[in-house]
Amino acid sequence: MDIPYTVEPRPDTGLYNAKVGIWLFLASEVMLFGALFSSYILLRVGAPEDYWPHGWLNVPIGTANTLVLITSSITTVMAWAACKMNQFGRFKFFHACTILLAMTFVCIKSYEYHDKFTHYEIILKDGKIADGHIVSNDPKSDRVVISGRYVEDRAELYDLTKHKGPHKHEEISIPRDQIKKMQNYGPWHNTYLAIYFTLTGLHALHVIGGAVVIGFLWTTGNKMWKTDRERFTNRIEISGLFWHFVDLVWIFLFPVLYLI
Amino acid sequence: MQAATQTFPHAHAHDTHHEEAGFWSTYVFSSDHKVIGIQYGVTALFFLLFGFCLMMVMRWQIAHPGMPVPVVGPLLTAIFGGTVAAKGIVSPDLYNMFGAMHGTIMVFMAIVPLAFAAFGNYVVPLMIGAPDMAFPRVNMASYQAYVVGGLIMFVSFFIPSGPAQAGWTSYSPLATSIAGDGQTFWVIGMVFLITSSLLGAVNFIATIIQLRAPGMTWMRLPFFVWAQFVTAFLLLLAFPPLEAAAIMQLMDKVAHTSFFLPTGLAVGGQLANVSGGGSPLLWQHLFWFLAHPEVYVLILPAMGIVAEIIANNTRKPIWGYRSLVYSVLILGFLSFIVWAHHMYLTGMGIRIATFFQTTTIIISIPSVVILTCMFISLWGGSIRFNTPMLFVMAFLPMFGIGGLTGLPLGFAYSDLHLHDTYYVIAHFHYIVAPGTIFALFAGIYYWFPKITGRKMNEFWGQVHFWPSLIFMNLIFQPMFAQGMAGMLRRMADGGVNYSEAHTPGVIGGLSPQIMHMHTYILWAAVGLAIAQIPFIINFFWSINKGERVKSDNPWEATTLEWQTPTPPPHGNFATPPHVYRGPYEYSVPGKAKDYTPQNEPEEADRAIPKAAGLARAQT
Numbered sequence: 001m002d003i004p005y006t007v008e009p010r011p012d013t014g015l016y017n018a019k020v021g022i023w024l025f026l027a028s029e030v031m032l033f034g035a036l037f038s039s040y041i042l043l044r045v046g047a048p049e050d051y052w053p054h055g056w057l058n059v060p061i062g063t064a065n066t067l068v069l070i071t072s073s074i075t076t077v078m079a080w081a082a083c084k085m086n087q088f089g090r091f092k093f094f095h096a097c098t099i100l101l102a103m104t105f106v107c108i109k110s111y112e113y114h115d116k117f118t119h120y121e122i123i124l125k126d127g128k129i130a131d132g133h134i135v136s137n138d139p140k141s142d143r144v145v146i147s148g149r150y151v152e153d154r155a156e157l158y159d160l161t162k163h164k165g166p167h168k169h170e171e172i173s174i175p176r177d178q179i180k181k182m183q184n185y186g187p188w189h190n191t192y193l194a195i196y197f198t199l200t201g202l203h204a205l206h207v208i209g210g211a212v213v214i215g216f217l218w219t220t221g222n223k224m225w226k227t228d229r230e231r232f233t234n235r236i237e238i239s240g241l242f243w244h245f246v247d248l249v250w251i252f253l254f255p256v257l258y259l260i
Numbered sequence: 261m262q263a264a265t266q267t268f269p270h271a272h273a274h275d276t277h278h279e280e281a282g283f284w285s286t287y288v289f290s291s292d293h294k295v296i297g298i299q300y301g302v303t304a305l306f307f308l309l310f311g312f313c314l315m316m317v318m319r320w321q322i323a324h325p326g327m328p329v330p331v332v333g334p335l336l337t338a339i340f341g342g343t344v345a346a347k348g349i350v351s352p353d354l355y356n357m358f359g360a361m362h363g364t365i366m367v368f369m370a371i372v373p374l375a376f377a378a379f380g381n382y383v384v385p386l387m388i389g390a391p392d393m394a395f396p397r398v399n400m401a402s403y404q405a406y407v408v409g410g411l412i413m414f415v416s417f418f419i420p421s422g423p424a425q426a427g428w429t430s431y432s433p434l435a436t437s438i439a440g441d442g443q444t445f446w447v448i449g450m451v452f453l454i455t456s457s458l459l460g461a462v463n464f465i466a467t468i469i470q471l472r473a474p475g476m477t478w479m480r481l482p483f484f485v486w487a488q489f490v491t492a493f494l495l496l497l498a499f500p501p502l503e504a505a506a507i508m509q510l511m512d513k514v515a516h517t518s519f520f521l522p523t524g525l526a527v528g529g530q531l532a533n534v535s536g537g538g539s540p541l542l543w544q545h546l547f548w549f550l551a552h553p554e555v556y557v558l559i560l561p562a563m564g565i566v567a568e569i570i571a572n573n574t575r576k577p578i579w580g581y582r583s584l585v586y587s588v589l590i591l592g593f594l595s596f597i598v599w600a601h602h603m604y605l606t607g608m609g610i611r612i613a614t615f616f617q618t619t620t621i622i623i624s625i626p627s628v629v630i631l632t633c634m635f636i637s638l639w640g641g642s643i644r645f646n647t648p649m650l651f652v653m654a655f656l657p658m659f660g661i662g663g664l665t666g667l668p669l670g671f672a673y674s675d676l677h678l679h680d681t682y683y684v685i686a687h688f689h690y691i692v693a694p695g696t697i698f699a700l701f702a703g704i705y706y707w708f709p710k711i712t713g714r715k716m717n718e719f720w721g722q723v724h725f726w727p728s729l730i731f732m733n734l735i736f737q738p739m740f741a742q743g744m745a746g747m748l749r750r751m752a753d754g755g756v757n758y759s760e761a762h763t764p765g766v767i768g769g770l771s772p773q774i775m776h777m778h779t780y781i782l783w784a785a786v787g788l789a790i791a792q793i794p795f796i797i798n799f800f801w802s803i804n805k806g807e808r809v810k811s812d813n814p815w816e817a818t819t820l821e822w823q824t825p826t827p828p829p830h831g832n833f834a835t836p837p838h839v840y841r842g843p844y845e846y847s848v849p850g851k852a853k854d855y856t857p858q859n860e861p862e863e864a865d866r867a868i869p870k871a872a873g874l875a876r877a878q879t
Binding site for chain 2: 001002003004005010013015016017018020021024025027028029031032033034035036039042043046047048051186187188189190191194195197198202
C-alpha cells in the first residue's frame, strides 16, 4: 500500500497531505512568534517610563527591507503560477528573483546589525555619557575615538524621535582611563535590543531557511519537474506558503520594532 | 521471525514484491512508523529507568541525609568529583541536579515519548487503516531530534559543572544565575526535544485527518486515536511558547540579555552585571502555558489506552463514546486557559486568580466525565482479568486519587498552604506514576503480541503488577500527610532543619512521625525497583521465547490494528481496509461471535463468517 493523497487532494478535506502539514506547522509558528510578541508587550509595559527606546532603528532602511520582502512574496506567487501554467522558464526566473531578494534582505539586515554592534555608549568616571559609533578602538592605544555626542542624562538617549533634525555628530576622543563602562548596542544593552535581536534574528533564520528550501527546489530539486510535475508544483506551493508566513511576520515586526 | 509468525497467506504475497533492505535502513534510519514507534518505546523505557535510578539516590539522601549512598556511592564520586559527591555523599548541589533532571527526564524524555510517540506511532496508523504516517521522513527526523535532545541532556551529567539544577521548571533568575553550563545544555536539549514533539504533532494530526481508511468516519475512530489527536494539538500549540522561552533563556545565559532578570538583581550578595528590566514572571507564564497542557499530554494517551483495553476485556462497547470524544475535545481546549493556577503564590491579583480558579474547576468536569465513563463501562461486563486489564483496573482508582487531590490545589486559598509541598508531589505522581505509567504498562502487555507475535508471560505479569500497585501506594500515600504537615519539596536534607528533633519546642516543626515516613518511603521505593525486575526480564525474554499467538487477533479485538498480519509488514495491510462500523462492536446480540471487527462487511455475517477473510485473500 502506498501513502494516499500525497499529490491529489482527499475528497472530503479537499487538501493533499503536505498542505495540511504546512498549515499545522504554520499554526505552531504563530504560537512561537506569538509568545515572543507577547514577551515584547510584557517587557515594554514593565519598563520604567521614558526608558523604552524610540527611534533607535532606521525607518527608511526598514521600509526598504519591507518592500524587498513584499516583492519576494509576489515573485513567489508568480513562480507557483508559472508552474501551474507549465512555463518552467518563467518559474526559474521568478524564483531566481525570490532567492536574490531573500539575500538582499539578509544583507540589509546584517548592515543594520553591524550598525548596532559598532554603536557604543560610554559612561565616563565624571558621570558624563558619550554615545556614538566607534572610529578607533585599538587596545594598544590609550584613547577611544567615537563619532557621536555627549549627553548629561541617560534618558536623552532613549527617545530619539523628540529631537527633530540631525544630531550634531563630532569626533570625540576619550582617554581609556576615564571610562567607567563601555558597552555597544548588542542584545545585552537593554531589553528592547534583546527582544529586537531575538525577534529579528529568529526571523532572519526563517528567511535563510526558506531561501535554502526554495534554492534547493530551484536547483537539484527541480528534477522532479520532469518526473512528477504535479507534485513539484505542490512543493512550490508549500514552500511558498511558508515564505508568505515569513513575510507576514516581518509585516508585524516592522511597525512593532521600528515605528511604535 | 516475521515470516514465521505470519499466519495468513496474503501476507506472504505482499512481502514478495517488497525489496530487501539493509540493517541500517531497517532498524536505525527507518521511516516505517512501526520501527520508529519501537525505537521511541525502547529509548523512552531506558530514560524511564534512568530517571527512576536518579530518584532512588534522592530518596536515600532524603531518608539518610549526609550518609554515603550504598552501592552507587563510589560511582557518584567518580563521575561528579569530590566537591559535589565527596565520599559518595550526595551534596545539596548534586541533589538539586538529580531533582531537576529526574523531572525533566521523566516528563520530556520518558513519559511523553512513550505515551505519545511510541504508542501513537505504532498504533495510530494501524487503527485508522493507514499504510504509514503521512510524512514518514519527517517522522524519522522527529525521532532523531529526540535522540539528539536526549543525548545532550545525558551528556550534561558528565560536564565539569554537572547538569541543570534549577528544577524541571527552570525558573529564572535562579536558572540563569547558577554558574556553569548545565542550564545551557538543558535549554539546548529542550529546543531539540520541542522540535521533535512539534514534528511528531504535525505528522499525527495530518495522518489522522488525511489517511483514515474509507468508511473510517470521525465517530468511528477508536477513542485512543481521538486522545492522540487532541494530544497532538496540545503539543503543536503549547510547546512553541516554551521554545520561545527557551530561546530567551538561552540568550540570557549566552548573550547576557535580561529577558528574565529584573533591575537590581543581586546574585550571591553582589549586584549582578546585567542590564535588567526583565521579568521573572514572564518565564513562569511562558513555562506554564506549555506545562499545563503538558500534563494533559501525559494523561490523555493513557486514557486512550485504558479505553481500548477496557472495551476489549469487558467484551462490551465503551460506555458513552460520544461523551468521551466531546470531553476530550473540551479538555484539550480548556487546558490552554488554566496555566496560572501554578502561580497563585506569585502575588497575582484576586480577579485573575478567580478566573483561573474557575477554569481550573471547570476542567475537572470533562476529566470526571471520562473517568466515570470508564467506570460505568465495567458494569455488567464479563471481565477478563489478564495483565493489561489488571493495570487498567488499577489505573482507574489511582488516577481518581490523583485527580481529586488536585482540587485543593486548584483553589488559591488552600493552595497557599499546600503549594510547593510534598502534597503536590504526591498529587501529580499519583496521576503520572500509578496512573499514566500503569496505563503504559497495560499498553505494552496489550500490544506486545501484535509487535512480536508472542505474548508476554501472564504469571510474571501478575508478579510485576501486584507489588507495583502496593509499593506505589506506600511511596506516595505518606507524602500527602507530609505535605499537609508542611514539608516542602526540593529540600536536600528531607526537612531535618525544620524538624522538632532539630529545634525542640518550635511551633509547627515537623514531627518525628512525619520525618520517619522518609524511611518507609525509601524502602517502598526499593520494593518498587525490585518489582520492575520481573517486567524487564519478561519483556526481553518474551521477544523470542514467549508463547506464540495463534492468530493475528489474539485478544479477539474489533479495532483495525488487529486485522493486519503479525507483525504488520511494511505498508501494514495486505489489502486496503474498508470500515463498516464503530470501534467497539462487542457482544452484539444475534452475532455468531462476541466481537465484530470494524472492517468486516455486513454481508459476511449472514453467510459463513470465514467468507470475508477468503474474499480478501483472493482480491
